[in-house]
Amino acid sequence: MAALRRAATWEISESEDSDLDLKSELNRDGSCQKETTHSRGEPEEKPTNLPSSAATSDWRAGLPAPEAAGGSPSPARKRRSREEMEAARLSAKKRKEERERQRAARAREKEERKREQQRRREAAESLRPENRIKSLTVCIEPALLQHAGSDILLDRLAMLEWRFTFESQRLSRSITWTRDLPQQVEDGRARVEQEDQVVLVFTLDEFVDVVISVKEMVDGDGQETGTVLSPLLECLNRNKVVTMLVTDFESHHWMKEYFPEQMLRTKLGMKDQDVEEVLVYLQLYQNISVVFLESWQDITAHVCAVTKALSKRPFNLLTERTELPFCVDGSWAGGARVGRDGSGLRDVWVRQIQQLNRVSPAVAAAVAQAFPSPRILLQAYQNSGSEAEKKRVLAGLWVKTEGKGRRVGPDISGRMYRSLTAENPQLVLD
Structure with missing residues (x-):
């Protein structure tokens, strides 16, 4: 009988021994947790089902635990096929080639702009006598x-x-x-x-x-x-x-x-x-x-x-070949700049007055200050009575100069009236 009992003891494998040790450890932990819970006055919980020896070995190997363990299974990573990997490689290669083409196109455009600027610069330099x-x-x-x-x-x-x-x-x-x-x-x-x-x-x-x-x-x-x-x-x-x-x-x-x-x-x-x-x-x-x-x-x-x-x-x-060959050289040859909000129209009006012979900037500024636009001056001509009164509308305007002041005078006033109201394009203002 002793021999039989000894043989029965030898039939226990090492794996079963390790499982028994694990169960004992879990029981001890569960009893400890139960005692702690009882000591705190919380309700007693039933112990969870222990995993089997096969599930325990798989879990130790790092594989997902089965549903019997009470946890949700982790999603398995889908392995791509060789065709999908080849397609992904070709797609990445095409994107790289497209980026290279765009980079080369931008470089060509930049180089073409540089050559065009160089040609314009050389053409401008070649025009110099x-x-x-x-x-x-x-x-x-x-x-x-x-x-x-x-x-x-x-x-x-x-x-x-x-x-x-x-x-x-x-x-x-x-x-x-x-x-x-x-x-x-x-x-x-x-x-x-x-x-x-x-x-x-x-x-x-x-x-x-x-x-x-x-x-x-x-x-x-x-x-x-x-x-x-x-x-x-x-x-x-x-x-x-x-x-x-x-x-x-x-x-x-x-x-x-x-x-x-x-x-x-x-x-x-x-x-x-x-x-x-x-x-x-x-x-x-x-x-x-x-x-x-x-x-x-x-x-x-x-x-x-x-x-x-x-x-x-x-x-x-x-x-x-310029559009206005009669314009003389000077700082005002480029004209006055007019903004979208109307700023600059007064300067245009002043320079239009200065186009008349013997009209100084001071006289033009005095006329523009009294009549800020040509329409206002035309309305003043319409409100005047006789032809003589219309010709003398600007004669009494005071002109401020560095020395003593003076008035516009009937000569300039008459020429301004003829330039704005005459219908004959061949009329000589002076």
Whole structure:
């Protein structure tokens, strides 16, 4: 019997032993809690059901306890499939690519704005005459280099750092100008525009041949008889503006009392009337200016003056294209600014009064103070009786100046009345 009891004792597993220990501990805790409750006078509670050995082992392993334990089960985490993970990865990749595209688009827009601002800045800078002159090229006909004084012109152009070239042209001893157009590019190179100005450098003997040809043409009813004027007239047919610079290279200087026209008449044996007739014909009928100069210093000064004038031409053309070219430069040229609430209308009214001749700012301020708007002034004209009274509505207004005061006077008052009531647009106010 002892052997059997010992065997029965050995049949108890370790797990059952641990469960018994756990139950004993729970019973002790429950009894302690019950004693505490009884001591406080609270009602006795029934002990909860103890979990089984299998549930206890699962609970210790960290898994959710079964519903028999009396607690709510924790939600299990749903595991995503491989397709869902791949779709989420692709979606994140697309969002990243979209952000990259937007960032690149913003960078391109910013870079384009910078380039546009740079182009506008360069265009504004290129319109300045001192920068426009860099796009001009002075084209000199090689025949002019035969004269010793041509070095003066070349040295002057080199000192000013202006571009110049030597090109064979149809008109001998001529100087022309070309302009680069950087905004118009052909085959990777800037387009070149030919200017309409042409300068011819003649000696006195060469100009004598021109005068003889012109005189024969005038006497022959406009028919050109010689060959001297043929290339010149062909150049004029292409809308060129020709200037003849006549000088005597043989003599170093002209006497101050001996003018070129007198020397010309002496060589030609012409009368004063004949020479004047030739010069007037060239000026009025052919638009050819004749300038008599003493030396190459004067020729150089004339060429530099034409070059500077051509550099200012684009800027002057843009100035003439303004909507109000008659407005003079000044601080008031921009006009008065009027706000949405009507502020600034008084300044507009004052400046409108100042547009009349001989109306000072003090007079305009006095009129605007007495009649704050044109409508009020027109009502004053309507309330007046005769025409003479209407013309003298503003005559008695007092004008405050730094010195002694004065009145507007009947002259300005009458001109103001005519400017606001006259229906004839061609009426002269003064």
